[in-house]
Amino acid sequence: MNKKLKTLTKGIIDVSPLMIPVVPFGIIFGVIGMELGLSAYMTFGMSVIIFGGASQIVLLQLFSGGASSLVTITSVSAVNSRHLLYGAVFSEYLSHLKLLWKMILSYILIDQAFAVSNTYFKKNKQNEFKHYHLLGAGFTCWSVWQISTILGIVLGSVVPEELGLGFTISLTFIALLVNDFRNLRNIIVMLVSGVVATIGYNIIPFQAYIIVAALSALLVATLLTLINLKRK
């Protein structure tokens, strides 16, 4: 097997276990999109155009609350700001690539692909085709996400509303935080965000509670980081 194909396959294999929770997440997104009365095209279009689970669910939640486009777009930007970190970490591995490669890899640079390819890049700095790993991992995520969105769209018309699937949005986000529950500083940041959002839900105009809560929590995170670095 040539090296490109080998690296590509390695990317697919490495990311596969992380796809298990992506399937129910994608299905939930499709079901909720349909329950909110969006067309199948629009729900599927979101998965293709945005291709980011958290962003898409935030978009649905704010849409159902009647938020304006400006607030929605700002909130989605806040959710996405973590990608700046991924791009910065990967820039040293990808800076030699042609623009087209950078454009393609950016589209598929999501949490799961970042996690596995970051580990691979660190260990295989010498492999000149290492970007094929990210390509394999990223397009695996992409395919799984699109297929599970379609499954959700199909199921959306048959799943009864009594099942209370709206609650699965909260559950999905709780699940995405499992690795942070053991760190006290993360828990403080989470509580600030949650409490500010809950109080702010009725007080803050234009459904901007997510933005205000996120900024307050990030301010606390910055303070905690500064205090911690000083101690070291």
Added chain:
Amino acid sequence: MHWSTIIYCGIITYLTRFSMIFVLKEDILNVKTKKVLSYVPSAIFPAIIFPPVFLDNTGSLDFENNPKILAAILAIIVGYISRSILTTMFAGLISYWFLIFVYYQ
């Protein structure tokens, strides 16, 4: 929902992924900035989680007979122990269904 909103969100999502790869030759974010960015999920997800769990349809706090709070706490405990995304989601959903279909009936 307008297509334009979806497209704008798509462009922004793409730009947050592309900008750093495009601009930087090497990783220039300092340790402090990276540490703060690593808190982004903890800073944003609870703002999405809390309001629908704690508030009822009218937007007032609902602590009594609220199956969502109990199910969310259970999901957090299971998440803490298992560290598994899938187990956490199922634990929360199954306990929620138990509460609304069995316990509160």
